[in-house]
Amino acid sequence: MSDQKRRIGESAMIARYFAPLCKEDAAYGLSDDAAFLSVPDGQQLVLTKDMLVADVHFFAKDRPDLIAAKALRVNLSDLAAKGAKPYGYMLGLGLPLDWTEDWLEQFCVGLARDQKLFDFPLLGGDTVKSPERLTLSITAFGLLDHHRQVLRKNAAPGDLVYVSGTIGDGALGLQVCKGELADILTQEQHAFLADRFLLPQPRVALREMIARLATASMDISDGLLGDATKMAQAAKVAITISQENVPISDAARAVVTQMPDMWQSVLGGGDDYELLFTIPPKHRIEAESVAKACGVPIAHVGSVGEGNDVHLRDKQGALQSIGNMTAYEHF
Amino acid sequence: MSDQKRRIGESAMIARYFAPLCKEDAAYGLSDDAAFLSVPDGQQLVLTKDMLVADVHFFAKDRPDLIAAKALRVNLSDLAAKGAKPYGYMLGLGLPLDWTEDWLEQFCVGLARDQKLFDFPLLGGDTVKSPERLTLSITAFGLLDHHRQVLRKNAAPGDLVYVSGTIGDGALGLQVCKGELADILTQEQHAFLADRFLLPQPRVALREMIARLATASMDISDGLLGDATKMAQAAKVAITISQENVPISDAARAVVTQMPDMWQSVLGGGDDYELLFTIPPKHRIEAESVAKACGVPIAHVGSVGEGNDVHLRDKQGALQSIGNMTAYEHF
Numbered sequence: 001m002s003d004q005k006r007r008i009g010e011s012a013m014i015a016r017y018f019a020p021l022c023k024e025d026a027a028y029g030l031s032d033d034a035a036f037l038s039v040p041d042g043q044q045l046v047l048t049k050d051m052l053v054a055d056v057h058f059f060a061k062d063r064p065d066l067i068a069a070k071a072l073r074v075n076l077s078d079l080a081a082k083g084a085k086p087y088g089y090m091l092g093l094g095l096p097l098d099w100t101e102d103w104l105e106q107f108c109v110g111l112a113r114d115q116k117l118f119d120f121p122l123l124g125g126d127t128v129k130s131p132e133r134l135t136l137s138i139t140a141f142g143l144l145d146h147h148r149q150v151l152r153k154n155a156a157p158g159d160l161v162y163v164s165g166t167i168g169d170g171a172l173g174l175q176v177c178k179g180e181l182a183d184i185l186t187q188e189q190h191a192f193l194a195d196r197f198l199l200p201q202p203r204v205a206l207r208e209m210i211a212r213l214a215t216a217s218m219d220i221s222d223g224l225l226g227d228a229t230k231m232a233q234a235a236k237v238a239i240t241i242s243q244e245n246v247p248i249s250d251a252a253r254a255v256v257t258q259m260p261d262m263w264q265s266v267l268g269g270g271d272d273y274e275l276l277f278t279i280p281p282k283h284r285i286e287a288e289s290v291a292k293a294c295g296v297p298i299a300h301v302g303s304v305g306e307g308n309d310v311h312l313r314d315k316q317g318a319l320q321s322i323g324n325m326t327a328y329e330h331f
Numbered sequence: 332m333s334d335q336k337r338r339i340g341e342s343a344m345i346a347r348y349f350a351p352l353c354k355e356d357a358a359y360g361l362s363d364d365a366a367f368l369s370v371p372d373g374q375q376l377v378l379t380k381d382m383l384v385a386d387v388h389f390f391a392k393d394r395p396d397l398i399a400a401k402a403l404r405v406n407l408s409d410l411a412a413k414g415a416k417p418y419g420y421m422l423g424l425g426l427p428l429d430w431t432e433d434w435l436e437q438f439c440v441g442l443a444r445d446q447k448l449f450d451f452p453l454l455g456g457d458t459v460k461s462p463e464r465l466t467l468s469i470t471a472f473g474l475l476d477h478h479r480q481v482l483r484k485n486a487a488p489g490d491l492v493y494v495s496g497t498i499g500d501g502a503l504g505l506q507v508c509k510g511e512l513a514d515i516l517t518q519e520q521h522a523f524l525a526d527r528f529l530l531p532q533p534r535v536a537l538r539e540m541i542a543r544l545a546t547a548s549m550d551i552s553d554g555l556l557g558d559a560t561k562m563a564q565a566a567k568v569a570i571t572i573s574q575e576n577v578p579i580s581d582a583a584r585a586v587v588t589q590m591p592d593m594w595q596s597v598l599g600g601g602d603d604y605e606l607l608f609t610i611p612p613k614h615r616i617e618a619e620s621v622a623k624a625c626g627v628p629i630a631h632v633g634s635v636g637e638g639n640d641v642h643l644r645d646k647q648g649a650l651q652s653i654g655n656m657t658a659y660e661h662f
Contacts, residue, residue, distance in 0.1 A: 011561070031565040032482050033549060034413045036475075037376040045368040045376065051423040051459045051468060082365045092382040092423065092468040128382045130466060137382060137423040137457075137468035144367075151363050218364060230342070234362040 007101055010127055017108045023088055023121035035090070035124040039143065045087070046142040048078035054096070054133040058198075059177065064103050065110030066198050067134070072114045074221065075140035076202035077273040081219040083150050083211025084142025086120040086204065092137030094130025118204060148211045150277070155216035155235035159278035161302035162287070164203045166249040167224050171269020172262070173197025184258045189251035196249075200273035205294040210277060213287045217277035223268040226326040227276055228310045238307030243267070244315050247299040267312070268325030278304055338432055341458055348439045354419055354452035366421070366455040370474065377415035377473040381405045385427070385464040389529075390508065395434050396441030397529050398465070403445045405552065406471035407533035408604040412550040414481050414542025415473025417451040417535065423468030425461025449535060479542045481608070486547035486566035490609035492633035493618070495534045497580040498555050502600020503593070504528025515589045520582035527580075531604035536625040541608060544618045548608035554599040557657040558607055559633075559641045569638030574598070575646050578630040598643070599656030609635055 008016065019029045027035045039045050052071050054060035072089065079086055091111075095104075115121055123141070173193040175181050182190065202219075210217050216235060220227045224246065232239045248256070248266060255262045279287045284300075291298040312320045339347065350360045358366045370376050383402050385391040403420065410417055422442075426435075446452055454472070504524040506512050513521065533550075541548050547566060551558045555577065563570045579587070579597060586593045606629075610618045615631075622629040643651045 028482060028484065031484055032413075033409050034377050034379040034415075036480055037370075037378060038477070039368075039370040039376065041372070045370065047366045047368060047421060047455060047470075048364055049421045049423055049455060049457045049468075049470065051425060051457045051466075053425060053459050053461050053466075056460050056462070078364050082363075084365075090378060090380045090470055092380055092470075094382060094384060094466060124378060124380060126380045126382045126468075128384050129387050130384050130464070131387070132463045133461070135382075135384075135425060135461060135466050137380075139380065139421055139423075139470040146369070149367055151359060153359065153362055 013127065017104055018122060021108065021111055021115060021122040023123055026088065027122065027124050030124060042146050043143045044146050046079060046082045046084035046144050047139065048075055049137070049139045050074045050078065052136045060134060062198065064106040065113065068107045068110030069114050069199055071136045071138050072111065072120065073200045073202045074273060075138045076118055076120065076204055077200060077219040079140055079142035080202050080204045080207050081217045081275050082142065082144065083148055083207045083217065084144040085207060086118050087141040087143050088121045088123040089141065090123050090139045091125035093125065093127045094135035095127065096134050097131050144211060150210055150214050150217045152216050152218050152231045152234040155231055155237050155278045155304050157237055157304050157306050159215050159280055159304040160284060160300055161239055161241065161304060162277050162279055162298050163220065163224065163247065163274055163301050164206060164296055164298050165201065165274040166247045166252065167272055167274060168252045168266025168269060169193055169196035169249050170200065170271030170273065171265040172252055172255055174271060181255060185251060185254060189254055192249065192251045197271055202273060203275050203296055205296050206275060206291060209287055209290040210275065213283040214277040214279055217275060220272040220274050220276050222270045223325065224272065224276065225267050225310055225312065225322050229326045231276065232308060232310050236308060238305045238309060238311060239302060240305060240311040240313060241302035242313045245299060245301045247297065264325055344458065348435055349453060352439065352442055352446060352453040354454055357419065358453065358455050361455060373477050374474045375477050377410060377413045377475050378470065379406055379409035380468065380470045381409065383467045391465060393529065395437040396444065399438045399441030400445050400530055402467045402469050403442065403451065404531045404533045405604060406469045407449055407451065407535055408531060408550040410471055410473035411533050411535045411538050412548045412606050413473065413475065414479055414538045414548065415475040416538060417449050418472040418474050419452045419454040420472065421454050421470045422456035424456065424458045425466035426458065427465050428462050475542060481541055481545050481548045483547050483549050483562045483565035486562055486568050486609045486635050488568055488635050488637050490546055490611055490635040491615060491631055492570055492572065492635060493608050493610055493629050494551065494555065494578065494605055494632050495537060495627055495629050496532065496605040497578045497583065498603055498605060499583045499597025499600065500524055500527035500580050501531065501602030501604065502596045503583055503586055505602060512586060516582060516585060520585055523580065523582045528602055533604060534606050534627055536627050537606060537622060540618055540621040541606065544610055544614040545608040546611060548606060551603040551605050551607050553601045554656065555603065555607065556598050556641055556643065556653050560657045562607065563639060563641050567639065569636045569640060569642060570633060571636060571642040571644060572633035573644045576630060576632045578628065595656055
C-alpha cells in the first residue's frame with residue numbers, strides 16, 4: 001500500500017542482512033517466500049510464538065543486539081519449557097520510520113550471536129513498515145520425541161513443584177532500567193539485575209530432563225504466581241508455594257530486605273524466563289542430579305494437591321493472599 | 332512491562348475468542364504456550380509468514396472480519412503458490428489501545444469463516460499491546476509431499492509463464508478504496524475492484540496442479556512485473572511477458588481504456604494475490620485442463636529464456652521499459 005522508499009530496499013536488505021542468517025537447506029537463501037521443513041521420523045514439531053513491541057516489552061533505546069537476543073531468548077525459553085530442541089525460527093520485523101542501517105546491522109549481530117549459541121537458524125520471515133514502533137514477531141520451532149508432551153495441564157496431585165534459577169530478577173531489573181532502586185543496590189547488584197532483564201537465560205540445558213522427567217512445565221514470563229495460577233487452572237489442581245523456598249538472587253535479597261513490599265514484584269512481576277515445572281516424587285533425585293550436571297540450579301518450591309488455585313505460604317506456614325500478585329496482563 | 336488493564340484480560344480473551352478457533356489435538360484449547368505438530372510420513376511442512384500493519388497493508392477502519400480474512404488469505408496465497416495443502420496458522424495479534432470487544436468479536440467471526448472455508452485452524456499465537464496500530468503476524472503451515480519444492484529458482488529456459496485470475500484489480504481496488512477512479516467506473520466495477528483489494532482469493536484450488544506440474548511458482552503480492560523480476564533473479568533467467576496476454580478484468584479494462592497510464596498500476600501495483608508460475612511445454616495441456624476443472628482461469632502470459640531480467644512486449648511486439656513498474660517496496 002505504500003511505495004515510500006528509504007535507505008536500502010527490502011530485497012537488498014534481505015540479501016545483505018538476513019540471507020547470511022538463514023538455514024540453507026530449508027530457506028534457500030531466503031530467495032523464496034516459503035521455507036521447507038522435514039521433521040525426522042519419530043519426532044514432532046513444537047511451535048511457539050512471542051511478539052515484542054518497543055516500549056511495551058523492551059525499550060526502543062535498548063542496544064539493538066540485546067533486543068534481538070531477547071526476542072530469540074523468550075521464544076527459546078518457551079521451547080525449553082516443553083523440553084524441545086531448538087530447530088529454527090521465523091522473524092516478523094516491523095521497522096519504525098526512523099530505522100537506520102547501523103541499527104539493523106547491530107540487530108543482526110545479536111541474531112547471529114544467539115543463533116550460533118543456541119544452534120537456532122533463521123528459516124524465513126517478513127519485513128514491513130511499523131511506523132511508530134519496532135515490532136518483532138518470532139515463531140519458534142523445536143523438535144521433540146513423539147510421545148513427549150509436557151503440558152501445563154498434566155500437573156498431578158502429589159507432584160513436586162520446581163523452578164530454575166532465581167525468581168524476580170527480571171521484574172526488579174526492569175525497575176533498575178527505569179532508574180529505580182539505585183540507592184539501595186551496589187553497582188554490581190544494579191548491573192546484575194539490569195542484565196537479567198535485558199538478556200534472559202533460556203534454560204535450554206534442562207530440556208532433556210524436562211522432556212523425560214517433568215509432568216508439567218512452562219516458562220515464567222508473567223510472574224511466578226501468575227504463571228503458577230495458569231498451570232493450576234489448566235491442570236485443575238491446587239499449587240502451594242512456600243515463599244521461603246523461592247530462590248532469589250543476592251541482589252533481589254538486598255532489595256526485599258530493605259523493601260519487603262518488593263516481594264510483590266519478585267513473586268508477581270514478569271520477565272523471569274525461568275522454568276516452572278512439576279516432578280513426580282520418584283524422579284526427584286534424578287531431576288536434581290541432572291540439573292546439577294547441566295549447571296542450572298533448580299529449587300523445590302512447593303507441591304501440587306487436590307483443589308484449585310495457587311496458595312502461598314509464608315515462613316510461619318501461614319497462607320498469604322496472592323490476589324494482587326497474579327494480575328500481570330500484557331495489555 | 333505494563334500492568335494497564337482494560338476490558339477483558341488476556342486469559343479471558345484467549346478462552347472466549349481464540350480457544351474455540353484452535354485445533355484441539357495440536358493446541359489443547361490454547362491452555363499451553365506451545366503447539367505440537369506431527370507431520371505425516373512422506374510429507375514436509377511448508378512455512379510462510381506475512382505481517383500486516385494497519386494503514387500500511389489495510390485500512391484500520393476496514394471491517395474487522397475482512398481484515399481477519401485478508402490476513403489469512405495472503406498467507407494461504409503463499410501456501411497455494413508452493414502447492415501446499417493448508418494445515419493451520421499461528422496468530423500474533425498486536426491490539427491498539429482503542430480496541431473494543433465488538434471489534435474483536437467481528438475479527439474472530441472473520442477468522443472462523445475462513446478457517447472453515449479453507450480448513451485452516453488456529454494452532455496458537457500471542458496477543459500484545461501495539462499502542463498506535465493493529466498489527467497482525469501470521470505464520471502459516473502447509474503440507475506437501477516430500478520431493479516437491481516449487482521454488483522460484485527452478486524456472487528454466489523454455490518454460491511457459493502463466494498467471495491465475497486477473498491482474499491489477501488489487502492495486503486498482505486500493506485506489507478505489509481511497510476514493511479515486513469513481514468517475515470512470517460503473518457502480519458494479521467500483522464494488523468489484525474494492526472487493527478484489529479487500530478480500531483476495533487465494534488460489535488454493537490450483538495447489539495440486541502447481542505441486543505436480545509447475546517448475547517455479549510464487550504469489551503476486553508486489554505487482555506482476557516486480558514479482559516476475561524476483562523470479563527471474565532467483566532463477567538467473569530472462570522472463571518475457573506479453574502485455575496483450577495479461578488477463579485483466581472488465582473493470583480494469585474500463586480503467587486502462589480511459590487512462591492508459593494506469594497500465595503501470597495494473598502491471599506494477601501490489602495486492603493481486605494471484606499465482607505466477609512456469610510450466611514446461613509438455614505439461615501445458617494438462618495444466619490448462621486441470622485449472623479449468625478447478626474453475627480457476629489461468630493465462631499463458633510469457634516465456635522463460637536465457638538471460639536475465641523481465642522484458643515486457645507491447646501489442647506490436649516491441650520491448651517496453653519496465654523500470655518504474657518494479658519499484659514496489661514495503662517500506
